[in-house]
Amino acid sequence: MLLQREVIEDAKKLIQDGIAKNFETKTSSGSSKNPICIADFGCSTGPNTYIAMQYIIEAIELQYKSHGLAAPEFQVFFNDLVANDFKTLFRNLPPNRNYFGAGVPGSFYGRLFPKETLHFIYSSSTLHLISKVPKEIIDKNSSAWNKGRINYANAPKEVVDAYATQFQKDVETFLHCRAQELADNGLMALQVGAAQDVILQQNIYPGKDIELLGSCLLDMAKVGLISEEKMDSFNLPVFFSTTKDLKTIFERNNDFTIERIEKLSPKSLFLPDVRMFVLHRRAVFEGLIENHFGEGIVDELFDRFMKKVVESPDIMKVTMLTLVVLFVLLKRKPRT
Template identity: 50%
Template sequence: MGNIGEAYPMKSGDGLHSYSNNSYFQRDIINAAMQIVGEAIVKIVDILKISPSTTIRVADLGCSVGPNTFFAMENILEAIELKCQNQGLDSQIPEFQVFFNDQTSNDFNSLFSSLPPNGRYHSAGVPGSFYSRLFPNHSLHIVHSSFSIQWLSRVPKKVVDRSSPAWNKGRIYYASAADEVVEAYSAQCAEDMARFLQARAQEIADGGLMILIFPARLDGIPHSQFSNNIMFDMLGCCLMDMAQKARNMVVRWSIHIQGFS
């Protein structure tokens, strides 16, 4: 991501194959987590000692092009407002500033052109990799990231090195791969998470909150039997078959053309 590794942003726009029209599962997960997120936010409102002069700064890391990020931010803001109202502090509801972060190649034009009208917050775009520093020290009260940090900063070098025991033979995933491949991905994940947490530790204010939503598998379930892994492994096989068919067509056309020369 960004200048840390490789960047592959989600497909922008509102077409048939766009992210905005093919991310309902991610949206359902955000909504399913809403109660847990609300309970966590209620606990930090008192810690932050919110007053009318307070500006609550929220960052969504890996926001893509919407609309899921807008739903997530609305959930967070509503939880804070409800907490203030329940305490009879309607006059002390703070102002909000929301930072939308994604890779520098993300389509921020599409994102901001679809911002909800009459938004209750001041918005800003922050391009860059969330595996590095993005904000000043102790400047954020809430950091949110949903279905983003499972994407590594780069393909592990070992899995594309034909001389390495971890070479993944051109496949895009590790569900049916050798242990060396899995270990290479695991090592890259550990490296990325260390960067991510070190950066956020400096950016989040005292008493702040970090909300991370990402897929995981239960202990004891082999990675080869995890549903997400199976899905990506099948997708990888399809891509490999398509690539092989394309190569075969190029070879046939080359032979055909040579026959006329």
């Protein structure tokens, strides 16, 4: 999702405040033998990750200073999927950084670090990307078969439920893995894209833009540019839970205390221009589309999508109105 500046700024203040109130210098030694270890899960290629890592480090340094302690050393781990462009990420690392950087490729829906080795975990705009499309969605014999659509938007209840169940499992797996990797009293700051709890108008719902993209694929299937079978077996692994359901998942977890949980939404209705909007969607979905349909359809697909967005620019407003970011700061309970 396209994060707006105001939301990024609000999250930054919440993290700085959370570190000031909750980061424990005693348990996270920070000596050269034992540096403070920070990990960004789903870091992408920058620059957002550089900005976040910098203000997290500055806030932790301030903690050490205010306790009269020497500044610690920092190790930052940048995680993303193996296919991420780590070359670009490392090429553009800020030259004046005061941390050691390392890449950790792999899915965050599994363990990526040894037990109790991290002191601060950060992840922004990642958990709406579920680990896989639920299998019943593409099973012709299932009541959840999602024919003619590429996501759960405007789909029957069975489809929405299958996506929601997968999302819940994934978030629980993520929390379980991170609970093992985080040291006692370590902090985890998550920014999760979520759907507004109440949808005020029937034709305004999350994922309407994905539905529009799906309609372009349908058009292409109708004129024979892609096969209907390929179309019906394609679904995007993206799910925006309501903030209410998301809170319930965090509250049910026993390994962390919730130090802060807040809904962040832009105060003004900033609309990107059509080109930027389409380019953003293309950047997010291009890889998945190419993997499924092969190269050669992406330009045509996004040209068609661009035309449809120009015809109904309100689609961009719908995204802004229906999606928010849920900020949550969790603290690892000490092991007994």
